[in-house]
Amino acid sequence: MSRQEALAARLRAIAGATPWCMQALHAVAQLGLPHCCIGAGAVRNLVWDALHGYAQASALSDVDVAYFDACDMRPESETQLRQRLETVLPGVPWEVCNQARVHLWFEDAFGYAVPPLRSLDDAIATWPEFATSVGISLQPDGEIGIIAPHGLDDLFNMVVRRNPARISLDGYAQRLASKDYAARWPRVTIIA
Numbered sequence: 001m002s003r004q005e006a007l008a009a010r011l012r013a014i015a016g017a018t019p020w021c022m023q024a025l026h027a028v029a030q031l032g033l034p035h036c037c038i039g040a041g042a043v044r045n046l047v048w049d050a051l052h053g054y055a056q057a058s059a060l061s062d063v064d065v066a067y068f069d070a071c072d073m074r075p076e077s078e079t080q081l082r083q084r085l086e087t088v089l090p091g092v093p094w095e096v097c098n099q100a101r102v103h104l105w106f107e108d109a110f111g112y113a114v115p116p117l118r119s120l121d122d123a124i125a126t127w128p129e130f131a132t133s134v135g136i137s138l139q140p141d142g143e144i145g146i147i148a149p150h151g152l153d154d155l156f157n158m159v160v161r162r163n164p165a166r167i168s169l170d171g172y173a174q175r176l177a178s179k180d181y182a183a184r185w186p187r188v189t190i191i192a
Contacts, residue, residue: 007152011043012144014050015136020057021046025138027089028065031081035120036067037135037147044132047155048185058184062095066135068120070100099123114166125149126165128175133163161191 001009015021024038045058065085069077082096099117107113117123120135124147127133131154135147146152154161160181162172173192181188 003153004148004151007156008146008148010156011047011134011136011146011152014047015144018046018050018057021136023089024063024092025136025144027085027092029138030088031065031067031084033067033069033081035069036065037120037124037137037145038063039066039124039135039147040064040127040132043134043136044155048158048188051156051158052185052187060093062093065094065096066099066120066123067096068099068117068123073098073101073104075101110171112168121147121149126163128163128167128172130154130161130163131159158185158188159191160188 015025021038021042024042028036028038042060042063045060049058065081067081078096078098082094085092085094085096099120099122102123103114103116114126117126124133124135130150133148133150134152134155137145137147139145148155150163153159160176162169167175176190176192181190
């Protein structure tokens with residue numbers, strides 16, 4: 001078994017043993033979207049809480065649900081999907097984003113344009129840190145699928161490192177200041 005396969009098995013075991021995560025994965029699976037996952041901070045928190053031995057899950061500002069549908073670029077579709085999730089699993093701070101539309105709003109939100117993304121994997125590969133460039137989903141056979149274009153090393157080594165694919169140095173510095181990773185997870189290594 002390769003290192004990445006071993007880390008993937010650990011991620012599946014952590015997710016499978018965490019009730020809130022499995023409930024969220026089941027809720028997202030009910031949307032029936034072919035290219036969809038929970039990712040970013042929700043996966044990071046899941047793993048780093050487990051590696052720190054925390055019994056209480058870290059509070060999530062949101063549970064990012066990313067999907068890719070180039071045939072339906074309407075923003076209201078994201079809203080409808082979020083509302084469906086809120087009905088299936090209320091009380092979760094759902095955030096739903098069609099990665100096929102990111103280029104349409106990114107410049108207004110962050111001050112610079114990005115090219116259209118080609119797939120969910122392509123989108124996850126551009127997320128701000130390598131440790132958060134990970135998505136998980138519940139597959140039809142009940143297995144937990146993993147999308148990790150940059151591997152799982154930074155996630156399991158608890159390394160915060162800028163992914164230069166999309167986030168600027170200034171944006172990364174702002175994220176580091178706002179996230180305050182070391183306050184919650186003291187064993188984290190931050191590469192500024």
